[in-house]
Amino acid sequence: MDKYIINGGNKLYGGVKIQTAKNSVLPILAAAVLAGDKVRILNAPHITDVANMVRILGCLGCRSVYEGEDIIIDSTCADCFEIPRELAHELRSSVFLLGPLIARFKRARIAYPGGCDIGLRPVDLHLSGLKRLGVSIRESNGYIYCECEKLCGNEIMLDCPSVGATENIMLAAVLAEGDTVIKNAAREPEIEDLQKFLNSIGAKVRGAGSGTIAVSGVKKLGGGEFQPMADRIEAGTFLIAAAMCGGEIEAQGISSEFISSLLHKLRENGCKIYSKNDKIILKRLGGLVSVKSIETQPYPGFPTDLQAQMTALCCICRGQSIITENLFETRFKYVPELRKMGADITVAGRNAFVRGTEKFNGATVVACDLRGGAALVLAALAAEGRSEVFDISHTDRGYGMFEYKLRSLGADIVRAAV
């Protein structure tokens, strides 16, 4: 595993082009299995989650080619409906293939998915939704076995608005017989993006972005070309980095509407933020003021995927903050590492109590998940002195060209082999 060596204290200046959204591309890659044809995904991000998903598609019999920044997936010859343990463990999003595999082959056999260790992360809502479409499901020895004679549309009420369950059910329902209605659906913008993609290859989906999604099953889908949306979490991470380090940066290719909950907090912290068309400019001149509380919520609330980075920021604000994590049970695992850098944080259940200190000091720390790892990188960039961040394969899962982009903004960060 590589590590980052970071000499902190540099202010960040300049423009940064935001990558295509990981959480949009992953379900769209899964949806490519439904196409039975060629699908071109434009400007795919250079992240290991995408590379692993492409490997899984290869095992299912899909052919993938990289052309410049694009990935072309040809699922014409897909002939396998099984995802073995070694691959499923690589990423959580392997579970998105349940819906497409059942829709295409009427069968699926998938090992329980891996991914970031940030909580229990059950898949019960995915499975109960698929059952409502007529799928019989058996779980045994770490595998989920699904089969059906045919998929039939139905009304599905989700107990909570799970992003993955909403997407999985959409992916199965597009080829089901009749109409499906998903109630209490997640409203994340990536779900709207999935709807756009599915409709572009012949599906009939409407309502994504609201709490009710309606899918009219069609007999067949086809190929196409699609540009997924920009990565609001990567954009948020760079903006928080600039807020922590000082300076002025421009996040390019992202609309402010997708991260308004973050921008609202950063303004309270004392940052000046301007947005125009698809650019967000953040300027930090003086010291940072703490925000009283931040609570993670489903979209449009404050995203759990920016919780760790924002907690790192709160550590160097004047005053105290309470951060509440409502989505995942163990998403404060990075806190002991931040403490090594001088953070004053107490975690009690879902809450982290942060008492702001002047600054971080450089230290040797270990990333334990994707966003927690990003928080450690940001803390090191803002710290006085030298830091080493180990196990950066976690950040490689979601941040393409991370150190190049940070260096272009003026950060002193290099990757080194361990």
Ligand code: UD1
């Ligand atoms: C997706 C995102 C992830 C983000 C999360 C919440 C992708 C690839 N990943 O993950 O980056 O952090 O949304 O915005 O898009 N739950 C159940 N049963 C289920 C499914 C979920 O109880 O069957 C619970 C989870 O434990 C969690 C909550 O629902 O407490 C939200 O999880 P969910 O929205 O499903 O997250 P993911 O789709 O895994």
